[in-house]
Amino acid sequence: xxxxxxxxxxxxxxxxxxxxxxxxxxxxxxxxxxxxxxxxxxxxxxxxxxxxxxxxxxxxxxxxxxxxxxxxxxxxxxxxxxxxxxxxxxxxxxxxxxxxxxxxxxxxxxxxxxxxxxxxxxxxxxxxxxxxxxxxxxxxxxxxxxxxxxxxxxxxxxxxxxxxxxxxxxxxxxxxxxxxxxxxxxxxxxxxxxxxxxxxxxxxxxxxxxxxxxxxxxxxxxxxxxxxxxxxxxxxxxxxxxxxxxxxxxxxxxxxxxxxxxxxxxxxxxxxxxxxxxxxxxxxxxxxxxxxxxxxxxxxxxxxxxxxxxxxxxxxxxxxxxxxxxxxxxxxxxxxxxxxxxxxxxxxxxxxxxxxxxxxxxxxxxxxxxxxxxxxxxxxxxxxxxxxxxxxxxxxxxxxxxxxxxxxxxxxxxxxxxxxxxxxxxxxxxxxxxxxxxxxxxxxxxxxxxxxxxxxxxxxxxxxxxxxxxxxxxxxxxxxxxxxxxxxxxxxxxxxxxxxxxxxxxxxxxxxxxxxxxxxxxxxxxxxxxxxxxxxxxxxxxxxxxxxxxxxxxxxxxxxxxxx
Numbered sequence: 001x002x003x004x005x006x007x008x009x010x011x012x013x014x015x016x017x018x019x020x021x022x023x024x025x026x027x028x029x030x031x032x033x034x035x036x037x038x039x040x041x042x043x044x045x046x047x048x049x050x051x052x053x054x055x056x057x058x059x060x061x062x063x064x065x066x067x068x069x070x071x072x073x074x075x076x077x078x079x080x081x082x083x084x085x086x087x088x089x090x091x092x093x094x095x096x097x098x099x100x101x102x103x104x105x106x107x108x109x110x111x112x113x114x115x116x117x118x119x120x121x122x123x124x125x126x127x128x129x130x131x132x133x134x135x136x137x138x139x140x141x142x143x144x145x146x147x148x149x150x151x152x153x154x155x156x157x158x159x160x161x162x163x164x165x166x167x168x169x170x171x172x173x174x175x176x177x178x179x180x181x182x183x184x185x186x187x188x189x190x191x192x193x194x195x196x197x198x199x200x201x202x203x204x205x206x207x208x209x210x211x212x213x214x215x216x217x218x219x220x221x222x223x224x225x226x227x228x229x230x231x232x233x234x235x236x237x238x239x240x241x242x243x244x245x246x247x248x249x250x251x252x253x254x255x256x257x258x259x260x261x262x263x264x265x266x267x268x269x270x271x272x273x274x275x276x277x278x279x280x281x282x283x284x285x286x287x288x289x290x291x292x293x294x295x296x297x298x299x300x301x302x303x304x305x306x307x308x309x310x311x312x313x314x315x316x317x318x319x320x321x322x323x324x325x326x327x328x329x330x331x332x333x334x335x336x337x338x339x340x341x342x343x344x345x346x347x348x349x350x351x352x353x354x355x356x357x358x359x360x361x362x363x364x365x366x367x368x369x370x371x372x373x374x375x376x377x378x379x380x381x382x383x384x385x386x387x388x389x390x391x392x393x394x395x396x397x398x399x400x401x402x403x404x405x406x407x408x409x410x411x412x413x414x415x416x417x418x419x420x421x422x423x424x425x426x427x428x429x430x431x432x433x434x435x436x437x438x439x440x441x442x443x444x445x446x447x448x449x450x451x452x453x454x455x456x457x458x459x460x461x462x463x464x465x466x467x468x469x470x471x472x473x474x475x476x477x478x479x480x481x482x483x484x485x486x487x488x489x490x491x492x493x494x495x496x497x498x499x500x501x502x503x504x505x506x507x508x509x510x511x512x513x514x515x516x517x518x519x520x521x522x523x524x525x526x527x528x529x530x531x532x533x534x535x536x537x538x539x540x541x542x543x544x545x546x547x548x549x550x551x552x553x554x555x556x557x558x559x560x561x562x563x564x
Contacts, residue, residue: 069172072094079172079414080092080126082421086132086134091139094140108197112507143362172395174394177357193352210234211269229347231272232274236349248441254275282309303441363398378400396410443484448477
């Protein structure tokens with residue numbers, strides 16, 4: 001009869017043998033497979049095939065080539081990673097000290113993830129590139145002017161506007177774009193945006209602040225008509241722009257309201273939140289097939305989002321927005337007047353502008369200096385070299401390359417230019433479109449994927465129930481949970497470090513287990529008052545007065561509760 005001690009020892013040895021013989025090899029194979037898949041998806045095999053080339057080149061004496069990269073987005077950092085090698089002295093110039101993972105901004109604006117999970121420290125990326133290059137440094141500054149004749153860049157640092165001059169042999173302009181307000185009155189002053197990390201924090205703070213104000217009025221403000229109107233104003237959120245950014249933000253807002261607002265603030269308040277998605281074009285999600293766009297619209301409507309197409313915003317103030325039917329640019333004066341006659345003004349608690357992008361001042365200035373008439377970007381040739389500027393490349397939203405202003409295009413262009421500089425080649429850029437994805441929240445999404453044609457009897461895409469879409473049916477449509485998993489999986493692989501991937505997964509798990517973050521970000525600390533006599537001030541009717549008396553030369557401070 002086997003004793004308990006022998007049984008435990010035997011069982012432990014059996015488990016150990018199973019792990020060593022079966023589980024460990026399986027995990028190793030899975031890990032290698034995942035690494036190979038990520039490398040293939042990100043088109044990074046040349047990072048390994050050029051290792052020997054980098055070693056042999058480092059043994060040769062060669063002239064140091066100065067490379068300046070303007071920008072820290074998808075294009076600039078992918079160019080940095082590819083061109084870093086022996087003989088390359090690289091300087092990255094950007095006013096922000098991080099790489100921003102833009103597809104995650106909508107989630108960070110409602111607390112699904114933290115803003116930190118959407119950012120990658122820029123110095124860590126530059127430090128990694130410095131291991132392969134002769135030198136790589138980061139300068140936190142904003143490029144103001146490019147002198148193509150003398151091959152120099154002028155940049156200013158911080159609020160003191162100290163001027164730096166950087167010389168270059170090769171210059172990569174990858175500064176991206178800025179929100180385009182189209183000259184609509186009040187947008188720049190009163191709307192919120194979703195382009196930078198601080199934009200996400202501002203929107204998160206506004207949402208939570210409005211919810212707290214509305215909750216206080218709902219529970220303790222009385223039933224007056226004015227009070228009820230103010231509650232409705234605070235709880236109306238208008239998202240302008242029916243592209244992927246606007247749709248994903250609307251979906252995140254709907255999930256936030258149905259799940260977290262309802263549980264933390266109560267159904268009485270969550271049921272009064274109104275989310276309005278405004279698009280000037282006849283339908284949302286123009287990059288997608290019409291059937292997928294309709295699927296997305298139906299899903300948003302089912303989640304309580306008011307989707308308005310063919311509608312434009314013509315004015316934004318602090319507390320309201322004015323809507324009118326949209327008209328084409330070449331519309332007659334009569335048609336425009338008819339549309340304006342139908343305008344309506346609605347009280348709003350927040351207007352989020354995601355309706356388009358425009359060229360940054362540096363790009364406009366350089367384009368004008370080069371004699372361009374179209375100032376939306378820099379004209380480039382097939383190799384992404386700026387026309388009329390020796391040694392200058394433009395990529396991403398800063399270039400007029402004929403491609404859509406997406407992260408996918410910018411990343412591929414950055415890798416192409418980086419390889420051009422690294423290998424001293426001049427090949428035309430070839431864009432490889434992988435597809436387009438959009439998250440619809442609640443575990444739903446849509447994906448329009450470009451898949452290779454198959455002549456075999458068994459087609460995996462037919463087996464999983466996808467249907468052909470696109471002009472010639474060369475793409476496949478995926479909807480629902482599979483598309484949502486694709487969205488998260490693909491964008492997760494695009495993160496640039498293991499720590500970022502782990503942090504993002506942790507945020508997603510935390511949201512599922514305990515809900516979204518409802519801690520209001522502290523954007524700018526203001527004086528507040530807790531009790532009389534403290535040095536803090538919360539009530540705007542309390543006025544702080546400093547007065548010097550004759551009896552005592554020291555300063556005395558008083559609280560004045562007047563409204564003057």
